[in-house]
Amino acid sequence: MRVKKPHSADGWQQARAEFRAARRPLALTGAGISVESGIPDFRGDHGLWRRFEPEQYATLEVFRREPHKAWEMYRALGEVLQGKQPNPAHRALARLEREGRLQAVITQNIDGLHQLAGSRRVVEVHGEYRHLQCLRCGRMRPLREEDYAPPAVPACHDCGAPLKPNVVLFGEWVRHMDEVGPLLESCDALLVIGTSAEVYPVADLPRQVIGNGGRVFEFNVEETTLTSLADYSFRGPCGRTLPRFVA
């Protein structure tokens, strides 16, 4: 049985010792790490998917067919992200990297809070919300305040096509898997923070580390499909559990 729950002080110590011994440690983060920064995860009661059905708003097909409709969701998302700051969990990961105890953060988040906290190697597999991209000619430019002004859809300066935020929609490929592959291959300790581990292909990554004999440390407020497979599962808000683990 691999699961060792850190119920006792000894459990915490043992988990820390195993993480310290790792030579190629990584972190994998999801929406949950930003919840304490005021950005709800999409599935929760206050999440975006309650207002915008993903199949109706967040697919590549919808964007191509009805960019105005997709931009209703992007504007709501922009409002949620605006002005948000990193929390102690983001800062704990930045600190680990600074101290040479973490190689990189692989994140499903698009909010840029890892970089704001000081993390340097951040692999954003679902894209990011700081730029707009043109699907026709490939041009990319920074997102500007006026892009939120309804009802117009921002258009590409070069070819006139509607621009979309540089985030991965349903129906698009995830990004940077060529960078993620080698990182995962050699990873011997993976911190999995605030993700339901249900969105593929990222959900496979912890299982890959386990398959290679690496350790998995999960931080989540609730049980997930990964919990029974993880070596350690820290239950509670990661803004509290992660800094305690790293201390």
Ligand code: NAD
């Ligand atoms: P998800 O599937 O990654 O689930 C969020 C997980 O976080 C859940 O398991 C939940 O129990 C956990 N969680 C919530 N609060 C937590 C806390 N304080 N501490 C620890 N764990 C906590 O995310 P989703 O909401 O289904 O989103 C799917 C995708 O949508 C993401 O992978 C991402 O691409 C995008 N998204 C991004 C952001 C962001 O950039 N901040 C926010 C929401 C969604």
